[in-house]
Amino acid sequence: MSKEDKIVVGISVGDINGIGGEIILKTFEDSRMLEFCTPVVFASVRLMSFYKKHLGLDVNFHGIDKLEDIVPKRVNILNVWKEQVEVNFGEENQTGGEYAIKSLKKAVSALKDEKIDVLVTAPINKSNVQSESFNFPGHTDYLAQELEGxxxxxxxxxxxxxxxxxxxxxxxxxxxxxxxxxxxxxxxxxxxxxxxxxxxxxxxxxxxxxxxxxxxxxxxxxxxxxxxxxxxxxxxxxxxxxxxxxxxxxxxxxxxxxxxxxxxxxxxxxxxxxxxxxxxxxxxxxxxxxNRIRTSPDHGTAFDLAGKNEAHFESFREAVFSAISIYERREEYKKLSKNPLKIGRKKAYPKKKS
Missing domain, CATH: 3.40.718.10 (Isopropylmalate Dehydrogenase)
Incomplete structure (x- = not known):
């Protein structure tokens, strides 16, 4: 990633019957967010379009089928699936958990492959995500298995x-x-x-x-x-x-x-x-x-608020900012640790102006 590029923030959509889609879109409804990062939502254009219409939100996004097509200064939606998925706001069902994990697994794979810089996860329901391929009490335990450290x-x-x-x-x-x-x-x-x-x-x-x-x-x-x-x-x-x-x-x-x-x-x-x-x-x-950065909001799926356009998105927005900030500090730490004497000299003895 060059200095001119924005940090690519991967976002898993969470339980599709919860408030994940709402807090994601509300966060990026403010176009100024695109000055700080390039977001990539792991879901589908159909799903995010449904949320946008249902909630009456004014946010433009760009659909892509592969991560190589990410467009800077746009809200990118990666089509993890193409089929129309039925959303039942506030309902804890198998479909909500199944698609939450589809989104999460694809996002974590991209994080491991360094196709995104950081990951921000929308809330999942710990009960309906359980399956033969996902037997973890939450994000943290799954990430501990998939990542190093x-x-x-x-x-x-x-x-x-x-x-x-x-x-x-x-x-x-x-x-x-x-x-x-x-x-x-x-x-x-x-x-x-x-x-x-x-x-x-x-x-x-x-x-x-x-x-x-x-x-x-x-x-x-x-x-x-x-x-x-x-x-x-x-x-x-x-x-x-x-x-x-x-x-x-x-x-x-x-x-x-x-x-x-x-x-x-x-x-x-x-x-x-x-x-x-x-x-x-x-x-x-x-x-x-x-070895990779993941943040999330401090709340759950909030099924009681889902689909009502009443969810607060401040914690999710803070999760985005925190991921960016931690990434930048970690990169700076790597530079300082790599050659602290060289960097120290540059700070102590700047070049004289001619």
Whole structure:
């Protein structure tokens, strides 16, 4: 990609009976978005035309049958399928899941082949996407299989970043899933992401406890003392600024989260309930730790709003901006890491004007 080219943002359409099509089109109804990127929606012209007409949206797009035909400064729709698909807004059915996965798989393949620069995924329904060829609890687990690296669900907003030691794991399985090795991997992943993707030199990371009050010296569980604290002590020996464990019940309400660059929660709801309370509608789900960039909005399919022209698109738009920003920071980090002395000299000793 040359400097003159815009970042190519691949977009999977999500559950076709949800709000995915609406938030995608509303985002790019503002033509100024095309100054930042070239979007490619993995769906079909027929489907997107249906959404456009049904919702009365004023957005022009360009249909293509292969990625080599992408047109800059246009909203490109790649025909992943040609047939007419019946949309039943608000209905959780097999068709909605089937076409969501068709879109996702094609988009991920393009991401792996570097035919798109980043991927933004519209929401899927975790139940109706299940099949013999797709047996994953969500995007993150599928991407972890398809891409390289150690994946971590990282929720981000302007003022808050929350990562998870365990993500889509049943409550009964959380404790046995939290091992010293897993803690070490997740914290290393978020540390490197903060440095490479967010431009932070010495990030400060807070870790929330596993049990209420971090176990109260073993009165309410021993895992914080036997697993979490020893793991954090070992990580600190390697020079990382990792703090905790902190009692989760007061950590956000006290405002303590503002003192850190990121927070690691032990399990899904421990981290996502406060995040969505503080940043809902403006937050972004970023899959950190992989060799390719994927973001998504911080909400689900919203079947109750589907087809009513009431869906808010701000989180999806933020997901697009975040993907672009992370891509640019990661590219800059690669350049700086490749030859830091050479780049440093250029900054320190600019050429004299003749």
């Amino acid at each position: 150690d994946s971590l669900m990282l929720m981000i907003s302007e003022e808050l970043r929350v990562g998870l030691i365990t993500d889509h794991v049943a409550i009964k399985d959380i404790v046995k899933s939290i091992t010293r090795d897993r803690i070490d991997k997740k914290i290393n992943t978020i540390y490197h992401s903060l440095v490479e993707d967010f431009g932070l030199n010495k990030p400060k990371i807070a870790v929330l406890g596993i049990n209420p009050h971090t176990g109260d010296n073993g009165v309410i569980g021993s895992e914080d003392d036997t697993i979490l604290r020893p793991a954090l002590d070992n990580i600190r020996k390697n020079g990382k600024m990792v703090f905790g464990p902190y009692a989760a019940d007061s950590f956000f309400g006290s405002g303590n989260y503002k003192n850190f660059d990121a927070i690691i929660a032990s399990y899904h709801d421990q981290g996502l309930i406060p995040f969505k309370t503080l940043a809902f509608g403006k937050g972004v789900n970023y899959t950190a730790g992989l």
